[in-house]
Amino acid sequence: MAETNLRVLLRARPEGKVGPEHFEVKEEGLPSPRPGEALLRNRYLSLDPYMRGRMSARKSYAAPVEIGGVMVGQTVAEVVEDPTGTFRPGDIVLGGSGWQRFCCVPVAGLRKLNPEAAPLTTALGVLGMPGTTAWVGVTEMSPPKPGETYVVTAASGAVGGVAGQIAKRMGARVVGIAGGPEKCAFVTGELGFDACVDHKAPDFPELLAEACPDGIDGYFENVGGAVQKAAWPLMNEFGRMAFCGSIAEYEDKEPAPGPNLGQINRKKLSLRGFIVSDHPRAFVEWRRIGSRLVKDGSLKYREDVVKGLENAPEAFMGLLAGKNFGKLVIDLG
């Protein structure tokens, strides 16, 4: 029996909350590489919040997935066949594509991984796009100074966990925000943040203010919504805010109003939005620096690995609801 390509397609665009009805899991025939492409078998698929944006037709920094098209995503994959001769069958590469078992992608976009150097999944998380996002967001968009207070939202997540540890190394007092006591305990106990506030607590705004008695100098935004609202008035003069994402708002049908912007002027704030793909240099920097920290064990990270491609839709819905705990990766087996 010839092998088939299991794929997760976008069946319909969600208005608001994502449900199983927006996906279709389909068996198709194996693709064939076009000139310059290799055939890959995907081993690990990264699930990330940005994918919610690609499900919508709303204008964003990248084109949406087409209806009936395969869901986008980065993978670690095994080379099955490379007519260009660049890779050998069995080579493990970063740069496979899509919520699917097999893919054909241009070899120019692939990078060979050394399975001995670090667990393969780290290429999708702490050492990959999310880790690099943290690196750019902290060091370039909202650099803390020693002694300052730096607040990281979604602090137990793939980006936030690294962001806080970087800010800590820059000398800041780092306060995390996470959902629930278990995640908060991990953020302080394992990741080494100075404090962590549970945004599900009924008195969250007061708890955040108490955790930041000197106000907030740096703020790493992954969340938006009520978390942003609580942090906004705590910003100090000359504060820096990095806008990386706003996962709490991705399923809103209409964007909610935000804060009055007069404070930007009064407090002389700097707010900077960014997308890591605009910073190719940072991938090189962070791979060099982050790899060393992962190797010596001083940079902590946590992965939430879900087995089976067919479980990707449910896992992704959980990600948007904050149910994952650590970097979410699908193990395709």
Add this chain to the structure above:
Amino acid sequence: MAETNLRVLLRARPEGKVGPEHFEVKEEGLPSPRPGEALLRNRYLSLDPYMRGRMSARKSYAAPVEIGGVMVGQTVAEVVEDPTGTFRPGDIVLGGSGWQRFCCVPVAGLRKLNPEAAPLTTALGVLGMPGTTAWVGVTEMSPPKPGETYVVTAASGAVGGVAGQIAKRMGARVVGIAGGPEKCAFVTGELGFDACVDHKAPDFPELLAEACPDGIDGYFENVGGAVQKAAWPLMNEFGRMAFCGSIAEYEDKEPAPGPNLGQINRKKLSLRGFIVSDHPRAFVEWRRIGSRLVKDGSLKYREDVVKGLENAPEAFMGLLAGKNFGKLVIDLG
């Protein structure tokens, strides 16, 4: 008869709109210089939007005026008596203080002006704090690149008029926003902006979009409110917004909600608030560069000079309502 000191005091803090009842015009005795101070006779008083903030107890970047205290403001003044011997009687200096006929201020904060070099009022406007604000806001906070679209709000005002001319010199296509056809005609005809949109027009948002067919790359915010709301969705990827002030909101009792901040991330925007007093270097830079441009006539400016200190409260209320046309200065005679 000994001369008296006519002064405008803050009688009560406005909640919302400023009225005559918030001021008291009072004759008092002449002040006497303390050690290190000179006695000055104020000749020109600058009226600026920031003074609205000083009338409120609301936390801001500077302490509020106390009830019964003299309204703050910068003046061009004549030295009456300088016991320190730094200045001679009759010298004209920048750095006098307050809505008042006479003041005693530390000589260390004074700068002698040459009445031959430029009209004295320019030290309060195009070459002074407002001009320097424009310089910092454009060149440091929201620098345009050649060919980009740069939008300036309150474009006929003391700051906006200079900001647009600086952006123009940096190669941008400059679009002003001003209140009414007369101001708009001045902005394009006299100041040389490429276009100007009347924010009082009923279809203002559409007109602004038409005037910016390639979107907005740089935005100089003096206004807030409905003007900001119309510009927000027109911002381009990697756009820069300088937050200098929001005069349309200064008389709001409660800050109105602002835009959802998700666009900062999606469009990778940079928003920077600033107060010119944090940039002392810029005063030196702009004095050098701006003076040359005023002297050769290539930098245009307009002043709105109102005679008589007793008219300052009404003139200030007009400023907040956009009734002035050009830099507002009180001529104390």
